[in-house]
Amino acid sequence: MRWVSSRAAIIVTGTEVLTGRVADRNSPWLAEQLRLLGVDIGQVIVVGDRRADLDAALAFLATSGLELIITTGGLGPTADDLTAEAVAAFQGRELELDEQLETRIAAIVERLSAGRGWTTDPVATAHAVRKQAYVPIGARVLEPVGTAPGLVVPPGDGCGGPVVVVLPGPPAELQQMWPAAVTDPLVVAAVPDREELRQGTVRLWGTPESELAAVLRGHGGDLSHLEITTCLRDGELEIVTRYHPGAERAYRELVSTIETSFAGSAFSLHGQTVDDIVAESLCSQGLTIATGESCTGGALADRLTRPSGASRFMLGGVVAYSNKSKADLLGVPTDLLDRHGAVSPEVAEAMAAGVRDRFGASVGVGITGVAGPGGGTEAKPVGLVQLCVASPATTLRRQVQVPGDRVDVRIRSVAVAMHMVRQAIARR
Amino acid sequence: MRWVSSRAAIIVTGTEVLTGRVADRNSPWLAEQLRLLGVDIGQVIVVGDRRADLDAALAFLATSGLELIITTGGLGPTADDLTAEAVAAFQGRELELDEQLETRIAAIVERLSAGRGWTTDPVATAHAVRKQAYVPIGARVLEPVGTAPGLVVPPGDGCGGPVVVVLPGPPAELQQMWPAAVTDPLVVAAVPDREELRQGTVRLWGTPESELAAVLRGHGGDLSHLEITTCLRDGELEIVTRYHPGAERAYRELVSTIETSFAGSAFSLHGQTVDDIVAESLCSQGLTIATGESCTGGALADRLTRPSGASRFMLGGVVAYSNKSKADLLGVPTDLLDRHGAVSPEVAEAMAAGVRDRFGASVGVGITGVAGPGGGTEAKPVGLVQLCVASPATTLRRQVQVPGDRVDVRIRSVAVAMHMVRQAIARR
Numbered sequence: 001m002r003w004v005s006s007r008a009a010i011i012v013t014g015t016e017v018l019t020g021r022v023a024d025r026n027s028p029w030l031a032e033q034l035r036l037l038g039v040d041i042g043q044v045i046v047v048g049d050r051r052a053d054l055d056a057a058l059a060f061l062a063t064s065g066l067e068l069i070i071t072t073g074g075l076g077p078t079a080d081d082l083t084a085e086a087v088a089a090f091q092g093r094e095l096e097l098d099e100q101l102e103t104r105i106a107a108i109v110e111r112l113s114a115g116r117g118w119t120t121d122p123v124a125t126a127h128a129v130r131k132q133a134y135v136p137i138g139a140r141v142l143e144p145v146g147t148a149p150g151l152v153v154p155p156g157d158g159c160g161g162p163v164v165v166v167l168p169g170p171p172a173e174l175q176q177m178w179p180a181a182v183t184d185p186l187v188v189a190a191v192p193d194r195e196e197l198r199q200g201t202v203r204l205w206g207t208p209e210s211e212l213a214a215v216l217r218g219h220g221g222d223l224s225h226l227e228i229t230t231c232l233r234d235g236e237l238e239i240v241t242r243y244h245p246g247a248e249r250a251y252r253e254l255v256s257t258i259e260t261s262f263a264g265s266a267f268s269l270h271g272q273t274v275d276d277i278v279a280e281s282l283c284s285q286g287l288t289i290a291t292g293e294s295c296t297g298g299a300l301a302d303r304l305t306r307p308s309g310a311s312r313f314m315l316g317g318v319v320a321y322s323n324k325s326k327a328d329l330l331g332v333p334t335d336l337l338d339r340h341g342a343v344s345p346e347v348a349e350a351m352a353a354g355v356r357d358r359f360g361a362s363v364g365v366g367i368t369g370v371a372g373p374g375g376g377t378e379a380k381p382v383g384l385v386q387l388c389v390a391s392p393a394t395t396l397r398r399q400v401q402v403p404g405d406r407v408d409v410r411i412r413s414v415a416v417a418m419h420m421v422r423q424a425i426a427r428r
Numbered sequence: 429m430r431w432v433s434s435r436a437a438i439i440v441t442g443t444e445v446l447t448g449r450v451a452d453r454n455s456p457w458l459a460e461q462l463r464l465l466g467v468d469i470g471q472v473i474v475v476g477d478r479r480a481d482l483d484a485a486l487a488f489l490a491t492s493g494l495e496l497i498i499t500t501g502g503l504g505p506t507a508d509d510l511t512a513e514a515v516a517a518f519q520g521r522e523l524e525l526d527e528q529l530e531t532r533i534a535a536i537v538e539r540l541s542a543g544r545g546w547t548t549d550p551v552a553t554a555h556a557v558r559k560q561a562y563v564p565i566g567a568r569v570l571e572p573v574g575t576a577p578g579l580v581v582p583p584g585d586g587c588g589g590p591v592v593v594v595l596p597g598p599p600a601e602l603q604q605m606w607p608a609a610v611t612d613p614l615v616v617a618a619v620p621d622r623e624e625l626r627q628g629t630v631r632l633w634g635t636p637e638s639e640l641a642a643v644l645r646g647h648g649g650d651l652s653h654l655e656i657t658t659c660l661r662d663g664e665l666e667i668v669t670r671y672h673p674g675a676e677r678a679y680r681e682l683v684s685t686i687e688t689s690f691a692g693s694a695f696s697l698h699g700q701t702v703d704d705i706v707a708e709s710l711c712s713q714g715l716t717i718a719t720g721e722s723c724t725g726g727a728l729a730d731r732l733t734r735p736s737g738a739s740r741f742m743l744g745g746v747v748a749y750s751n752k753s754k755a756d757l758l759g760v761p762t763d764l765l766d767r768h769g770a771v772s773p774e775v776a777e778a779m780a781a782g783v784r785d786r787f788g789a790s791v792g793v794g795i796t797g798v799a800g801p802g803g804g805t806e807a808k809p810v811g812l813v814q815l816c817v818a819s820p821a822t823t824l825r826r827q828v829q830v831p832g833d834r835v836d837v838r839i840r841s842v843a844v845a846m847h848m849v850r851q852a853i854a855r856r
Contacts, residue, residue, distance in 0.1 A: 015657040018469060019627075020456020021668060022659055027474070028448020041446060042481055046455070046472040049657055053470055060488040078641045080657050113636070124642030170660075172832045199447075208541070213506045214552030229443040229477055229508050231450055232598075240449060291726075291747070297733025298719075298726030301747040305725025308801050308834055316753040319719070319729040321744040325787055329746070329757070359753055373736050404600050406736055 006039045006191035008068040009061050013083055014169060015048035017073070025171045026072040033178060035197050035242070042066065049080035058090040058164075066162045067190045073169030075148035077128030084151060087164050088136035092156030095134045101141060101149060102133035108147055142180045145173040152184045163190040197242055200251055202258055203268040204237040205419050212237060215261045221253035228254075234415040236274070237265075267422065274418045275307065281425050282313035287362040287391075289421070291317035292330050292355035294342065295369040295385060300414045315359040320351065326368075330354035341380065343368050345397055348386035356390055363391045363425060365417055369402075371409045385413045391424040434467045434619040436496040437489045441511055442597060443476035445501070453599045454500040461606060463625050463670070470494065477508035486518040486592075494590045495618045501597030503576035505556030512579060515592050516564035520584030523562045529569060529577060530561035536575055570608045573601040580612045591618040625670055628679055630686050631696040632665040633847050640665060643689045649681035656682075662843040664702070695850065702846045703735060709853050710741035715790040715819075717849070719745035720758050720783035722770065723797040723813060728842045743787040748779065754796075758782035769808065771796050773825055776814035784818055791819045791853065793845055799837045813841045819852040 016022040027044045047053040074083030088095050106129045113120050142150030151166035167174045225247035231238045291301045301317035320326040327334050331354040340346045348366040356364025369385030376382035383402040402412045444450040455472045475481040502511030516523050534557045541548050570578030579594035595602045653675035659666045719729045729745035748754040755762050759782040768774045776794040784792025797813030804810035811830040830840045
């Protein structure tokens with residue numbers, strides 16, 4: 001048995017997304033917003049800029065008993081932007097030029113062009129503006145954030161079915177337009193069930209999925225109201241559970257079972273990422289950190305500086321890609337490089353110590369490895385990475401052999417480093 | 429009119445993908461592989477680990493006149509992995525235990541566990557292995573790369589329709605299994621039309637989409653056999669055109685029109701990214717590069733070290749997040765920091781010069797800005813970034829005001845820096 005939620009689906013339009021050139025950043029964001037509204041998401045359909053495929057996707061969803069369809073993209077000024085047309089036809093409504101909207105869009109375009117110092121062809125601009133000002137009769141306009149307006153399009157007379165919310169493709173525009181979309185009376189009426197669908201996340205580091213499956217099978221509690229999904233990535237096993245508030249107690253029992261069964265590996269019981277834990281732990285202890293990287297090329301520094309407020313704990317780092325820079329900028333002794341080679345536990349440790357010293361940081365990280373595809377030897381194959389984390393309390397050293405390609409080696413090495421930092425600064 | 433291609437669709441399963449926690453890396457990769465085979469992709473459908481939604485997606489695609497459906501994910505050992513079952517039912521086939529396959533999977537699991545030093549519960553393991561060895565009767569098994577086998581499942585007796593290829597979710601496993609899938613006789617028979625669908629990409633830097641739309645409308649040549657899509661991202665306008673080999677001449681005419689109309693901004697006519705151009709240009713001229721970053725936190729170094737062979741030109745970089753590190757590691761004079769502040773053209777230039785000097789590089793890059801969300805002032809608001817590229821031939825300075833959030837500011841700043849490097853080392 002499940003509680004009944006409103007259901008929604010997302011249609012992402014754009015050949016650039018369908019063919020994989022651009023990652024879809026909108027549907028993940030929208031899925032999370034819908035969850036907070038208690039709206040369950042059934043599917044995401046990606047179609048190219050082809051009218052027939054968009055029409056087929058809308059027709060399929062119309063039969064799925066949904067309350068809401070959200071489309072993203074296809075609102076631009078070029079001929080391949082055809083979402084407004086297709087949605088109008090789907091809802092049985094004609095398109096009509098909204099002249100006041102045209103005037104507002106023209107003002108926006110003028111302001112944007114001036115700000116960017118672009119000189120634009122007035123005829124081309126007028127054409128682009130007019131195209132974006134055609135609106136299905138009876139639809140509500142969501143004011144443009146960029147140049148494209150959004151739309152809330154209810155089913156036309158005699159077409160019962162879902163309300164369609166038409167949003168622009170650029171993520172910043174879509175996100176800024178969302179509050180207006182979700183408070184629109186037509187949308188509120190379509191998804192009246194606003195009981196939040198809760199979501200809890202537990203993360204394990206270093207536990208295989210089969211062990212988790214066994215623990216779940218042996219769990220004595222009631223799992224019938226919990227939708228549990230597990231996913232292994234970058235060495236972390238992530239367990240995400242979605243449930244209605246009535247199942248809160250069953251969820252707590254599950255978390256407690258996982259905590260007991262995997263005491264050593266369950267590093268996050270309440271949704272925090274390893275990044276959150278490292279940042280909080282450094283801040284609360286007044287510690288600072290600096291990174292010395294070779295094969296990861298700055299990806300660890302990048303990750304540590306992503307959270308806002310990173311300047312409270314992150315002093316910086318050195319990307320010492322060449323051997324000479326390992327010596328010059330991190331003070332790795334050249335005889336150590338000569339004797340053990342750049343990819344060695346000794347050099348990783350010297351990099352950690354060196355960067356800690358140069359930046360005057362509490363914690364230093366050293367990473368050196370063979371990212372590939374070239375540079376591997378029998379003794380030091382592609383994927384071999386040496387890591388060291390030196391903190392006031394301890395020095396951790398680790399060697400990993402990462403399967404996969406250059407990208408995998410870099411990403412996994414950064415993940416291992418993050419967990420080593422977490423362990424090195426954990427309060428005992 | 430279009431040439432007729434075989435058509436395929438992809439179903440991505442996994443609540444973690446549907447709800448946006450994990451990015452789908454498989455469908456972009458598969459879309460590109462299909463294109464090389466001359467197979468056109470119609471849609472990508474993402475569904476959660478719910479049987480009814482997977483069934484509905486399969487049923488919808490069965491009516492779309494496709495030759496091939498590819499599924500990814502849902503082959504693991506846990507109860508939420510149900511793709512094999514759903515596809516068997518869709519094709520009208522029963523599942524049967526393949527005991528030889530079970531033995532082979534057990535051997536793989538044993539080897540993997542030993543390699544990782546995991547101690548596993550034998551009952552849990554045997555259960556997981558057996559679940560993965562159930563195969564639809566009449567399907568062909570694709571040997572496991574991880575622990576899950578893939579499947580090629582033809583329609584059962586009386587069920588005309590597409591062949592379904594069932595692949596595992598982890599990208600490395602899927603990619604290694606692909607050659608076996610695509611040479612399987614059932615797949616070869618399903619998509620016999622193997623004329624490559626060509627794809628050409630042109631990229632502009634600093635041209636608005638409306639200008640391009642005007643040029644396309646004014647283009648004298650025949651566009652009817654070209655499927656043109658445009659996409660603006662990180663300041664680059666990307667124009668991707670898909671076409672059958674017979675339209676090669678029409679495509680060349682289009683490229684020539686764009687080249688003439690946008691001589692200053694069309695930096696890539698044959699698909700190269702700015703990253704490719706920078707790497708090639710540095711290598712061919714025997715130049716080296718080093719980066720001094722503040723607000724971008726290592727993201728530029730990360731990007732420059734991503735291509736294989738980056739060590740030929742990338743010496744390294746300093747992430748100078750704190751002011752002290754700007755002085756200590758990059759030699760930025762403290763009075764410059766005091767007089768102009770860390771976010772100033774003067775400091776960006778001193779960072780570029782400093783990192784160039786410290787690493788002995790031909791080209792130095794300095795980036796300093798206000799990434800936000802905190803730290804902005806009226807004079808130096810969030811999004812203000814100062815950049816400098818110093819090369820043997822020239823010194824380029826630029827100030828940008830990036831709209832959006834912390835992530836946007838970081839990504840856009842790196843893009844601007846890449847284009848400044850491209851311009852600084854372009855042969856005149």
